[in-house]
Amino acid sequence: MARSSVTIKELAKELGVSKSTVSRALRDSSEIGEATKQRVLDLARARNYSPNPIALSLLNNRTYTVGVIVPDIANPFFSSVIGGVEEVAYSRGYHVMIYQSHESYEREVASTRHIATRHVDGLIISIASGTVEYEHFRELKENNIPIVFFDRAAEEIRTHKVLVDDYNGAFQATEHLIEEGCTKIAHIAGPQNLSIGRNRARGYLDALGKHGLPVREEWMVHCEFSQADGEELAYQLMALRERPDAIFAASDRIAIGVHTALRKLGYRMPEDIALMGFSDLAISSLLDPPLSTMIQPTFEMGQQAAVLLLELIESKKPPVTYETRVLMPELVRRKSSVKTAGY
């Protein structure tokens, strides 16, 4: 099946002028007479002409397309970020190609390489939890394709980054549990090869420290960002001789697993044990009891990432300094953690 749209050459032949004249008339060049300019414009409109973007790409080595790689588009966190990216990209004439890494290093590398050969103008990415090597990002940079990281960044790659202040968020979350009167607070941490996993764990530890609460090794466990792992670890935690009176999960996915486990075990939240998640999942408010969590500014994160990327793309020379923007998550108090009156 072939494409059929009108070309400049056809317009030119029909009007009896050269294709350069048509091209210039279309771009409203000053060196084309008013009369011919009108004739060209009229015919172009009549024939419903639109320039071939592929030819343009070939000419100026630009595709007006940005690639986005996320672990999973079904995750509302990522789809919301993508929404933000799309908004600013589309408004500035760029397309967005979305790739999924499915948390796999191999697929991330494959997608990155694909993007490189596809001559995408730039890449916005949140790295997969399985990624430990960053060579594929260096290759991109060597090809002069700018990158912006969001949420999960490769620390050693120098480029713009848009992050959430996971440390502070976790700190706030933990402090909230403390304010609710909990003293034996456990943490189910995320993968420690991801900075978000490490930072949330640090925030937890420092909050405990600030309030002089004990840090017990057996109360701090870690796993993948998965519901199944969360449920599993909740059983372990509650089986301990010294039970925690609160669990702070590093993500809502984990927290939902914990939630399921606690209900199965017959615990009441928050009376018996308080629960907090991280990164609002929209499902979280539907649970019974609804889950307290840290809301992340996802849409805004996408917008900012896109703004930074387009800046890189459109500037002639590499910037002198790279920027790291840090956005603040916000505490949402729901029933799973709020013991105090008034709720």
Place this chain on the structure above:
Amino acid sequence: MARSSVTIKELAKELGVSKSTVSRALRDSSEIGEATKQRVLDLARARNYSPNPIALSLLNNRTYTVGVIVPDIANPFFSSVIGGVEEVAYSRGYHVMIYQSHESYEREVASTRHIATRHVDGLIISIASGTVEYEHFRELKENNIPIVFFDRAAEEIRTHKVLVDDYNGAFQATEHLIEEGCTKIAHIAGPQNLSIGRNRARGYLDALGKHGLPVREEWMVHCEFSQADGEELAYQLMALRERPDAIFAASDRIAIGVHTALRKLGYRMPEDIALMGFSDLAISSLLDPPLSTMIQPTFEMGQQAAVLLLELIESKKPPVTYETRVLMPELVRRKSSVKTAGY
């Protein structure tokens, strides 16, 4: 920022041969001597050559890209379909560009046009609930860009379609409620301008008819596929003088709204009232009680749509006849509707 990769011309100059020779050697043409072929291949590997896909696109009017337009990528139904599309597309060397219509007719038209000018090889789409005009699809067909619809199709456009048997699914769902002993079954239907809305409503009505149950006008209401609407309408239904003893919601989203309302009102499910949704949302199993629903073969739907589209793209001439594949949804019995023992 410019791209930097090696071109055929550069390889040719370095080897002292013509670019046609290099091109042919790379494609392993039989009319190039073994010796030169090796030299070319070696240098190409050393210089890390990869052909410029843009130039290729320009040449044969192909982009090896398929567009996908869905109302909302955050909806697991659609993201799962996209997963299926990606799987077969990638395995056959195609890229996938994802667009969101956000249920808006205008955005759907804009995306469709965009896709047309972008010279995508084909389009896979599930139309927005706000779409009533199909002119933009005709334009695509005029440009010889093949389309495959999934789930929500434009009936008057002749092309391949992959649908779910909504009629039968709704029929099964309703029959299931009847088997559980419900006799006063209400239906919250979806938008009636979408075939999936209409077909599910028909399935509901016919199941009632088959079992000789009354069809009461006030027990059949309709709204958008939204949680808020579902909650709203649940209040209305339960306020009726003659209360239903079961509600079949046309989608899980609606059903979740109903679920919330019923709990707020103090009803027990399924004892006081049974509830069924449609199109498993993954959240549905986490509700208390878990929601019965009709699982849709989403991933498979994506695969089939992609297979059909690639077939259209790669065949020279338009097919003599267009195919409509109908996939069967599957009943999932959960607590919200199962009164009988053994659960």
Place this chain on the structure above:
DNA sequence: TATTTTTACGCAACCGTTCCCGGAAACGTT
């Protein structure tokens, strides 16, 4: 009126690749 300037357009190269066509050298055949 002769000369210079401006206006308005065409020619051709270019982006990176493929492919048709044509031709030189090496080879095989009588």
Place this chain on the structure above:
DNA sequence: AACGTTTCCGGGAACGGTTGCGTAAAAATA
């Protein structure tokens, strides 16, 4: 030795645009 075949490779057009440069005609100036 003369001729037809292969084998192997280069030239150049084409895809659909943009753009630098050259130039004829028209307009402005002397």
